[in-house]
Amino acid sequence: MTESPVRGRTARRRDDPLSTWMPAVTDTLRAINAEQDLPHVLTLIARHACELLDLKQCAVYVLRSDATFRLEGSHGLTPDYVAWANLEPMRLSESTASSGPPTARAALTMNPVCVRNIFDEPGLDRWHTMMTREGFHSVLAAPLRAADQTAMGTITGYTTEDRLFEAEQIRLMTLLSDHAAVAIAAARRRDSERAAIAELSSANEELLAHQRRMARLHVVQQELTRLLLQDVGLAGIAEFLAGELDAAIRIDTDDGTELATAPMDSPLHTWLETVAHDEAGTARVMEAGGSGRTRGSGRTDPVAVCLAPTTGAGLSRTRLWAARTSRDRFDEDERWAMQGCALLIALERSRLERQSEAEARLTKDLLADLLSPAAMVHSESVMARATALGYHPHGPHTLALFVPVPDDSVPAPAAAIPEITTTLLGLTRGMRPRPVVGSIGDSVVVLLPGDYTHCAEGSPPTALGSLAGHAREATGGAVRCVVGPPVPSLAEIQPSLAVASRAGSLLTTASPEIVSMPDLGVYALLLESGSGEALTRFAEATLAPIADSDLKRGGWLLPTLHTWLRAGMSTRGTAERLFVHPNTVGYRLKRVAAATGLDLSSPADLMSLQLALMVFEVRGDPRLRGGQRQAG
Structure with a gap:
């Protein structure tokens, strides 16, 4: 190969055969087509630039969206310089058409820039130390052109001695810059396509998962509709949903009235009942879109809760609650299914109410005829x-x-x-x-x-x-x-x-x-012939003397008489039930006879006392409990 002297160095002649640089082009294109990673391709181009142009070092800078340069591939540069160049990146604004870093000038002017002595250039003070360490002297920078003729970066070569670059070398550097631009464009397109494929793949997976959930939830609603047609009632619906959603289910009205729950042994029912009666807690669940997660009152483990209200028949609304011990909320599909189920439940409740009203009318008519x-x-x-x-x-x-x-x-x-x-x-x-x-x-x-x-x-x-x-x-x-x-x-x-x-x-x-x-017993038959008012008057008149005595003394005459008759008129049995001595029972019964003037051995008098006590018992009269004393 014939070389000609250029200021103490040699450069390749203009009439060098194509074979001198074609292998480098072939290697570059092969690397691009093999879809190798961008830094590897750019490093390969930098190495070929050093070999073809007899350079000491070469770097390929990529211009980023923030107008700074990142060193993506290099040959001959020390690791320290590469790290420093990316830590303190060169900015496009640091250059003009005639001054500043040659790399930035080439990108700004979209033309190759040759600098014979880098230390004579103004505006490069902050690079002097690192350039001295690397031994930079002459620089050749060529812009990387995008398809729209905008700058994508530069390829910059360095020598350690004084050199004046010839036109053939500049042309070859420009050719290499075009290959670097192609590599960057291909890498960006490849990354974009991969991202799009990944996004489409993810969206497809989500769609398939959504379709699977929808299919399952559709089956749930179909099964629920079938159960409604079988007239299983709200309890059957709650049991079905509890199994399908793996949750405790509560069906109630907006005033907290429980209509059905399932499963019966779930520890979450007490917690759900508390939440259902808490207007503030219910409001928080609704503000969160009908789904929330809380520890709840008295619970240390997180509880996911979902509420699906809907307008029901009559004045109240039907509410469908679901709760389970989980760190995750009910997802959107589950909430959608809950809303659909709540609507079906409201329709079922409305049907049951109408059915009950019709049954009530028919039964009322039947009872009237009977x-x-x-x-x-x-x-x-x-x-x-x-x-x-x-x-x-x-x-x-x-x-x-x-x-x-x-x-x-x-x-x-x-x-x-x-x-x-x-x-x-x-x-x-x-x-x-x-x-x-x-x-x-x-x-x-x-x-x-x-x-x-x-x-x-x-x-x-x-x-x-x-x-x-x-x-x-x-x-x-x-x-x-x-x-x-x-x-x-x-x-x-x-x-x-x-x-x-x-x-x-x-x-x-x-x-x-x-x-x-x-x-x-037989005393209940007397209710057939006497009115409630008459029986009350009879009972008060019969037992008033005993009740008055108890009220004045805080005694136990009336409870003793009541217990004695229930114990089959056994004094010992009465004493055992009242935890007193039999003599005390006998003494109290004598006082009852004296106060009422009735003979406790007379069947007629006993029947009168029994009937009066029955009236007191039905009315739940507190005087039968004893120990009451008049205030004051």
């Missing part, structure tokens, strides 16, 4: 109608009378009748054989097939006890249940209803929650 002598002239027709409504008219039944007792929450008993009727109809809808539920006057009658007569307060839970408990919840506790004598068939409810109604007229807020007439 109690009407004129209608019962054609008893076969009435019994046939009862059978058509799903009842068993010819079998024995237990009559229960639910009576609202006036207090602060229910000042007018009649206002509570529709709520009690709807509640009891909902609870008995799935019972087979089917009970008769309907209103008569200011009370609600339930005729349960079978014998539930022994259901006094404190007895084991029964179907009747469960109905009484839910009726109390529906009215805030302002309702009492009277169990009448057994009913042989629906055609013979009049006597039992008369006894229960008489007892109902005696009820007060202090009465037991369940009063069983069969437990009162």
Whole structure:
């Protein structure tokens, strides 16, 4: 290869054959096509520049969006210089068309820049130390041109001796700069495509996951619709959703009245009940889009809660709650499913209410006919109608009378009748054989097939006890249940209803929650012939002397008499129940006889006392508890 002297150095001749630089071009293009990383390609170009132009060092700078240069590839430069150049990057604003760093000038003017002695250039003071360490002397910088002819950076070569670059060398440097620009453009396009592919792949995965969730939730709603058609009720719906969402479910109204919960053994139900009655807590959940996460009152583990309200039939709204122990909120798909389920639940509640109203009207008409002598002239027709409504008219039944007792929450008993009727109809809808539920006057009658007569307060839970408990919840506790004598068939409810109604007229807020007439024996039959007012007057007149004595002395005469009669008139049995000496019982009974003028050995006098005590017991008279003394 022929070389010509250039200021003490040699340079390649203009008429060098193509083979002298074509291999470098081929290597560069091969690296670009192989999609090797950008620093590797740019370092390869820098090495070829040093070899072709007989340079000591070469660097490829990339112009970034903030108008600073980053050294992306180099050959011959020390690691310290590369690190310093990127730590204290060159700025495009540090140059002009005729001064400043040659690298920045080449990018600014879009023309090659040759500097014979770098230390003679103005505006390079902050580079002097590092240039001295690297041994820089002459510099050749060529701009990297983008397709739109804007600067992408520069390729800059350095010599350690004085050199005047020839046109052929400048042209070759420009050619290498074009290859570097192609490499950068290809790398950027490749990175952009990879980012777009990754974004599309991620979006596709999210879409597929969303479609899977939607398909599952669609199945949930289809299954829920099927359950609604099967008339499983709100309890069945709550149980189904609890399994599908792996959460504790509560269905209630916006005043906190519980309609259904599932699963029954979930420890979250107590927490949910507290949140459901907390207006501020409910508002916070709604402000968060119907989903939130909290530790809740009395809990140390995080609880995710979701609330889906919707407009329901009547004046109240149906609310669907879901809660589970989790650090993650219910996601958007689950909240969407909850909203859809809440709407179906509201529709089901509306249907049940309309169904209950229709059943209440039909049952009320049936009860009216059963109690009407004129209608019962054609008893076969009435019994046939009862059978058509799903009842068993010819079998024995237990009559229960639910009576609202006036207090602060229910000042007018009649206002509570529709709520009690709807509640009891909902609870008995799935019972087979089917009970008769309907209103008569200011009370609600339930005729349960079978014998539930022994259901006094404190007895084991029964179907009747469960109905009484839910009726109390529906009215805030302002309702009492009277169990009448057994009913042989629906055609013979009049006597039992008369006894229960008489007892109902005696009820007060202090009465037991369940009063069983069969437990009162033959004395309950006297309720058929006497009004509530007359019986109350009789009881007061009979027991007043004893009650007055107790009130004055804080005594136990009335409780002792009551216990003695319940103990079968056994003095020892009474003493054991009252934890006193038998002689004390005998002394108190003598005082009872003296105060009333009645003979406790006379059957007639005993019957009078028993009847009076029965009235006090039904009314829940506190004087039966004893130990009361007149104030002052």
